Structures are given as C-alpha cells and as structure tokens.
Amino acid sequence: MLIGCPKEVKNHEYRVGLTPESVGELSAHGHDIWVETGAGDGIDCGDDEFVQAGARIADCADEIFAECEMIVKVKEPQAEERAKLRPGQILYTYLHLAPDAEQTADLIGSGVTAIAYETVTGPSGSLPLLKPMSQVAGRMSIQAGANALEKAHGGRGVLLGGVPGVLPGKVVVIGGGVVGFNAAQMAVGLGADVTIFDRDPDVLERLAIHFESRAKTRLSNKANLIDAISEADLVVGAVLLPGAAAPKLVTRDMLGDMKPGAVLADIAIDQGGCFETSRPTTHSDPTFIVDGIVHYCVANMPGAVARTSTYALNNVTLPHALKIADLGWREALRRDAYLADGLNTHAGRVTYRAVADELGYDYTPTADILAQGA
Numbered sequence: 001m002l003i004g005c006p007k008e009v010k011n012h013e014y015r016v017g018l019t020p021e022s023v024g025e026l027s028a029h030g031h032d033i034w035v036e037t038g039a040g041d042g043i044d045c046g047d048d049e050f051v052q053a054g055a056r057i058a059d060c061a062d063e064i065f066a067e068c069e070m071i072v073k074v075k076e077p078q079a080e081e082r083a084k085l086r087p088g089q090i091l092y093t094y095l096h097l098a099p100d101a102e103q104t105a106d107l108i109g110s111g112v113t114a115i116a117y118e119t120v121t122g123p124s125g126s127l128p129l130l131k132p133m134s135q136v137a138g139r140m141s142i143q144a145g146a147n148a149l150e151k152a153h154g155g156r157g158v159l160l161g162g163v164p165g166v167l168p169g170k171v172v173v174i175g176g177g178v179v180g181f182n183a184a185q186m187a188v189g190l191g192a193d194v195t196i197f198d199r200d201p202d203v204l205e206r207l208a209i210h211f212e213s214r215a216k217t218r219l220s221n222k223a224n225l226i227d228a229i230s231e232a233d234l235v236v237g238a239v240l241l242p243g244a245a246a247p248k249l250v251t252r253d254m255l256g257d258m259k260p261g262a263v264l265a266d267i268a269i270d271q272g273g274c275f276e277t278s279r280p281t282t283h284s285d286p287t288f289i290v291d292g293i294v295h296y297c298v299a300n301m302p303g304a305v306a307r308t309s310t311y312a313l314n315n316v317t318l319p320h321a322l323k324i325a326d327l328g329w330r331e332a333l334r335r336d337a338y339l340a341d342g343l344n345t346h347a348g349r350v351t352y353r354a355v356a357d358e359l360g361y362d363y364t365p366t367a368d369i370l371a372q373g374a
Contacts, residue, residue, distance in 0.1 A: 001325040002032045004068030006061040007039040010075045012283035014042025014306035015313065017072035017093065020053040022318045027054030031325050034058045034068055043307040065089075070329075072321060074313065075300055076103055087111030087347065090329050092321060094118055094133075095344055098245045098358040099272030104350070108361075113329055113346045117317060118270075119243045120342035127242060129320070129342075131178050132312035136302040138182030138238060141265045142171070142190065144296050145234040148263045148287055154294045156261035158233045161191035168192050172228045174220065174249055174274065175238035176203040179267050181210075183236045188214045195228055225249060230257040237266040237274040243344075244354035245272040252276050252291070260292040269297045333370055340366050 003026060005018040016039045018026070023033050033055040037047055047057045058064050065071065065084035073093035077085065082103065085091060087110070095116035097104045107114050117129040127134075142160070149155035149169065162168035171187040173180045176198035187194045188211060196207050197220040204217040211217075218224050229235050229250065235258075239246050246268035255277065268274040269281075277290045280299040287296050302309035320339050323332045333340040343351045349364040350356040356363035 001070055001328075002034070002068045003070045003072060003321075003325060004058070004064035005033065005035045005039055005055075005072050006064050006081070007036045008042075008074055008303075009061075009078050009081065010300060010303075013075055013300050013303040015074040015303050015310045016040050016043055016045070016306075017074050017317075018321075019043070019310060019314045020045055020049040020055075022314045022321070023050055023055045024053040025318060025322065026325060029322060029326055032056070034064050036061050036064055043310045070321075070325065072317075074310070075303075076100070077107075079106070082106040082110060085110035085112040089113065090115065090324065092117075092317070092324065094270075096270040097344055097352070097355045098243060099270075101359055104345070104355065104359055104361075107345045108348050108350065111347050114344045115320075115324070115329070115339075115342040116243075116344045116352070117313075117342070119344060119352060120320065121242075121338045123338075125242075127240075129313075129316050130240075132316060133302045133309060134178040134240075135182045136305060136309050136312065137267050138179040138236075139186045140301050140304065141179070141183045141236045141238075141267050141296075142186035142192075142234075144286070144298070144301070145171075145236065145263050145265045146190070148265070148294045148296050149233060149261070151261075153287065154261065154289055155263055156233055156259060160187065160234065169233040170231055171195070172232040172235045173197065173238055174225070174236065175240065175268075176200070176207050176217075177238065177240055179240070180236070180238035181207070183238055183267070184211065184215050187234075187236075192234075197225065197228070220249075226254055226257055229254060229262075230259075232258065232262055234263045234265065237264065237268050237278075239268050239274040240271065242354070243352050245358050246274040248274060248276045250275040250277075255291040255293045258293055261294065263294045263296060265296040267301070269299050273297060330370060333366065340370070343369070 070090040151157035160169040194215040
C-alpha cells in the first residue's frame with residue numbers, strides 16, 4: 001500500500017503521524033511511505049531519518065493527498081486538507097466529529113473512508129488510541145492551569161502548592177477517567193488541595209484507594225459541583241463520552257459563584273467542551289476571560305510536547321496501521337471488531353452512531369458496510 005504522512009498544518013501542531021521507526025516497520029512489511037518534507041521537524045526528526053527508514057520525501061502535501069491510498073495524520077484534517085481527500089482513500093487520524101459539523105460534511109462529501117483514533121476501542125470499552133494523549137493532556141492541564149493562575153495572565157495569583165504558612169490552591173477535577181486521573185496525579189504532586197468528581201461509584205472507590213488521603217473524591221451532581229467550584233482556584237474539565245459531544249456541566253450562571261481570577265481548563269474541548277462558555281483556543285492565544293473567569297481551552301494540548309506525544313501515539317496507532325495496510329481496510333475491520341469501532345465515515349455515509357445522532361445524519365452500521373464488496 002502507498003501510505004502518506006503530511007506535515008500537520010493546525011496552529012502550533014508539531015506532532016507527526018509517523019515516526020522514522022514506524023516508517024521502518026511499515027517498509028519492512030513491503031509498503032511504500034511518502035513523508036512530506038519537514039513533517040518531522042517538530043519532533044527533531046529530519047528528512048534524512050525518514051529516508052534512512054525507507055520513506056520517500058514528498059515536496060508538498062498536494063502530492064501525498066493526490067497519490068497515496070492511506071493518509072496517516074495526528075489532528076483532524078483542516079479545511080485545506082479536506083478539499084484534497086477523495087473517494088476510496090483511507091484517512092487514519094483523530095477526528096472528533098460530533099461537535100464539528102463542517103468537518104463532518106466535508107468528509108461525507110469527499111467519500112473518504114475515515115477511521116478515527118478516538119473511537120477505536122479495546123477490551124472493556126477502553127479507548128487505547130486516545131489514552132496516551134489523554135495522559136499527556138491531563139498532566140499538562142495542571143501545568144497550564146498553574147500558569148493561567150498567575151496574576152500577569154489574569155488569574156488569582158495563587159500558587160497551587162502553597163508555601164509553609166499559606167494554604168495550597170484548590171483544584172477540582174471533573175471526571176475520573178484517564179485525563180482526570182493524570183490531572184489529579186500532577187496536582188497532588190504539586191501539593192494542591194484536590195477533589196475529583198465522577199458519576200460512577202466504582203470509579204470513585206478506585207480513585208479513593210489510589211490517592212488515599214492525598215485527594216478527595218465526590219459524586220458528580222449539580223449541587224456538589226456548584227459547591228466545589230465556588231471554592232476552587234482551578235477547575236479541570238475531563239469528561240468524555242466516546243465519539244459524542246461533551247455534556248455542559250458548568251454553565252455560565254455558575255461562573256458567578258466562582259472566585260474572580262479562577263481558571264477553567266477544558267480538556268474536553270475537542271469534543272465541544274464541558275463548560276458552557278468554552279470555545280477552542282490555540283497555543284499562540286491559549287486563554288480568554290468570561291465573567292472574570294480565565295478559560296484555557298487549547299484543542300491540541302499535546303502538540304506542545306510534540307516529541308513525547310508523537311512517540312506515545314505511534315506506540316498505539318502503528319499496530320492498527322500495519323493491519324490496515326497489510327490486509328486492506330475492509331478485511332482489517334472484519335477481523336478486528338475493536339478497530340471496526342473506529343470507522344466514522346465511508347463513501348458519503350456516517351458509520352458512527354453518536355456522530356449521526358449529534359449532527360442529524362442517517363446512521364449506517366459498520367457491519368452493513370463490511371458486508372458489502374470484497
């Protein structure tokens with residue numbers, strides 16, 4: 001198979017879909033890989049490293065999109081990239097379609113077969129291709145929140161860990177999954193006063209056992225959230241509904257109960273955000289203020305630590321890329337039900353129910369697609 005890896009074009013996105021090591025693995029399986037020149041610069045991997053691994057360097061993205069059978073990326077294709085997609089082509093990347101009507105419409109119009117990292121599943125409903133970036137984002141949320149709390153950035157002027165004789169900052173983490181767990185770990189490590197919210201009693205029990213007295217756990221409901229965020233210095237939104245838009249758990253009215261200069265860090269922004277006042281921001285302009293509350297809503301947080309993130313991501317995406325390339329996407333999805341959950345669009349049809357329901361499209365089950373053709 002001819003596989004292409006273009007340079008990412010999203011604002012301050014330095015990750016790359018394939019590392020030289022991944023190129024080497026794909027090449028060893030007999031596949032041809034084209035990598036756009038400069039694609040690996042953000043992770044300190046030059047064109048020569050990709051060539052040594054077996055890739056051909058393409059002068060521009062147009063060549064890759066025009067010729068390659070499968071496109072491997074990191075972030076969702078931007079408008080300029082979506083215009084280059086074509087029927088029969090495989091797109092393998094993060095998509096986050098439910099809150100993005102424009103992207104969804106463009107992918108449907110292109111006829112591309114789009115497999116989304118974030119909806120590929122694993123045993124017990126896990127999301128193995130999302131997990132490493134969730135780990136990174138969770139840990140970064142505390143760094144970013146601590147920075148936003150500085151007075152020069154509009155925050156309250158609170159040091160999360162405090163100092164002897166001064167109480168530490170209060171951190172509220174909404175969601176006890178991978179993002180929330182990693183955010184709590186970082187906040188606890190800084191010495192903050194941490195409370196983790198979740199709706200699942202089993203999750204709360206697991207977190208309580210892990211953190212013991214270093215963090216508190218609390219059942220997530222509106223009354224408890226209002227009570228907690230009114231005292232919080234930093235609130236981390238770490239809620240995920242796989243493939244669907246995130247619920248709005250903190251409304252604008254609730255901001256009035258918060259301390260001026262407190263920070264909301266919305267890690268669910270890729271799925272539309274879990275705060276009513278959230279909107280996507282970039283690394284070059286990461287925050288904005290609503291009703292005196294600082295919002296940090298960068299939609300590609302792991303891109304700031306591109307080398308760590310790229311290698312962590314390739315660890316989990318490469319095995320599926322090899323399967324798709326070796327077997328073809330139909331046979332790969334037929335043999336692997338977990339990978340089949342990643343199919344979001346094909347030939348102008350929406351094949352992921354949460355996306356169809358959220359955006360009002362007819363839903364075509366992946367099983368129906370796989371039953372067609374050879």
